Amino acid sequence: MARYTGPKTKIARKFGEAIFGDDKSFEKRNYPPGQHGNNRRRGKKSEYAIQLMEKQKAKYTYGVLERQFRNMFEKATRAQGITGEVLLQLCESRLDNVVFRMGLANSRRGARQLVSHRHITVNGQQVNIPSYQLKAGDVVGVREKSKSLEVIQNSLANNSKVYEWITFNNDTKEGTFVSVPARIQIPENINEQFIVELYSK
Known part of the structure; x- marks a missing residue:
């Protein structure tokens, strides 16, 4: 059974929020991972980078790997309703x-x-x-x-x-x-529209 088994805190620090739940290590170092951490001066992220990050955040949050997530998106595309909302509803179900x-x-x-x-x-x-x-x-x-x-x-x-x-x-x-929960009832901080835009390219 395929699943993500890598580091959790490092990923949470990358997104700047504890997406895997309570994490003492994240609370101690809630800045990006890497040698320079907090001091790194990052340029403005491209539109693609923002969209990709949102998709990765959703995947890690729900513990779904790429192929499975893509299949869920295609299922959401075929369903009635707003694709992004349906995708999150499938994750919640x-x-x-x-x-x-x-x-x-x-x-x-x-x-x-x-x-x-x-x-x-x-x-x-x-x-x-x-x-x-x-x-x-x-x-x-x-x-x-x-x-x-x-x-x-x-x-x-x-x-x-x-x-x-x-x-x-x-x-x-x-x-x-x-x-099935309405979008407003789902507490996860995910911008599903970015995911739809990424997959629609």
Whole structure:
């Protein structure tokens, strides 16, 4: 299963925001990586560089590699609606992302691992495909044997975020993907229009 396994803090510093979640190392050095770091005088970025950076940020945020991201963009192009918004909605509808949003894991990387290790069910059936696309009304839960996992308990204890498009019952460890979120409901700081412009060249 292909996934990004390289350095996280270095990438977060490149974009100037903690895209992988809480990161003490990023907080200590929240300036660009490299030998000269903060002192580097960078020229004005080209339009292409800005567009490329936005696409890379979206890929790293959702833990998707290039080919998969391109396929999602093509799917978004064929769908009804604004392409950029549909692309982010497809990212948000991924099973690993919803597991993360429900608070079952502290990061998307952790959520991906829970899914691939068969700890998660969709509508009562075990699903081990992190990129599985959820539909409105799908019920996501933790399988019975995994409900006592320490990593899940700790994550839920530290989670205080609530999203309008997801409901979650802490007692049953089950939640419902109520609807595909509107763009205004997606908290990620991504300018999807730049991604559309880049792929449309």
